[in-house]
Amino acid sequence: MMFRDTDAEVYEKHAEELLRFATVLVGPNSAADVLSAAVVKAIGSPSWSDVTNRRAYLFRCVLNEARSTLRSKVRRESLEQRLAQGEVVELAQRDLDIISALFALTPRQRSVIYLAYWEDQPAAQIARLLGISLGSVHRHLARARAHLRRLLHE
């Protein structure tokens, strides 16, 4: 499979934001792998040349790849353990509680939370990026907040 110049431009344009997204989804240790695998699959896809919104397509690929990664219970537990041991970064207990709560969400809920809160994306744009309906965005966000509120005892 050839890697065209335009593909390189797309990658360089979006790699940083996609990597942040992957980090929030799977943690820093697996984020680069997830991004690489997602990009390889996207560009290798026969439909890639027909994709009009490549940014959205790549976001979905990262989410799909992250979900595959997180399906492995061992990996998930390993991630939680590393976070709990402060291996990734020195964390205050409160930060650890919040991050643990974020990782208790489903990947899709976490995606919506991240895009809404960190990337400041409007609902319609999140729907487009993740390939879900506008109503689903509201639902995932509302449910994620309810879970977080409960987990954080607020």
Added chain:
Amino acid sequence: MSDLDTSIHQGLRRLVDTTPMVPSLEGIKTSLSRENPPFRGPRMPRRPVLVGVAALVLVGGLTGWLFGSGPGARTAVSAATVLKQAESVAATSTTDTLGAGQYLYERTNSVESVYTASNGHSWTYQLPHTEQVWLAADGSGRERLTPGAPTFPTSTDQAAWTAAGSPALTEFESPVSDLTYPTLPSPVATSPTDSFGQQLKAAATIAAGNSAGLVAFPYNQISALPTSPAALRSTLVSTYEGGRANSQTTFSLAASLLEEAPSAALRVALFQMIGTLPGVSAKNRSAVGGDKATGLSLTSDQDEVTLLIDPSTAEILEVTNQYLGSPASLTTGGSALFGVTTFFTQGKVVSSISST
């Protein structure tokens, strides 16, 4: 900004701060060259979206939900006519009052349509679930979600799933949940200068969402909304959309508010406001579960939101969010949720909260 919002942002900041170095382009190229073939999934058959819609009809048992010129379809009417009729009925509706210890109870059945491509096959399936919400004036309450078993709209879909090895249909499955909502401050403060996803945050701050993809608003919030259409729209945009007007978001918010609007004046204002949104059109669907209905829809970027209204009560019977493009275009060999239809099986009943 609430404490929860601050916490979420704090947690995200900590995570984002750990973002590693971007993988090199060379590494990606090398990985790509090793892929042979890089992507084994076949091109997905371009499944007409009506297949998905028809599936929803089957799953929901909505034998009377008809399109176009089918039997039972009505003569096309304009959105203005639908809205005028709804306004006149809403003007005569009674105003509910939630006292201490009373809750707005609502039960909905929803069906999510999922497109999946796996192992060289593609299919559509539906995930049903029932949701009950008790919501007090102060935002406190309870939400119970009970998922149902996945079903296939057609034997062809089921055959494709079987041929793919009968993989688990759990990607979009909602777990059983029973949540308690805490009391919320009133009114929820939102700042036009708040930088954190205002549009969503504000809506979701108000309470918890239900499976319709709608957002439940405490009465003590919406009772303060203006009843002039222009002022109402302006307030929704500034308060709940972060000042960035988006007609479809406003339309969806209006649908949520119509579910709960405690006063006839606000209901009328909501219908009038919908009439000011560009792109709203009448939807020629004539019946839901045997009930006569009139419909309104708004499409933006291939996302269609449709409200079906009971013409005799001006109550919302159904809300549908539907992606009008090819579901296959939403995924790369995985699954994509491309439609959600919610039926209000028991709406807006003042009750005590269930203890079981």
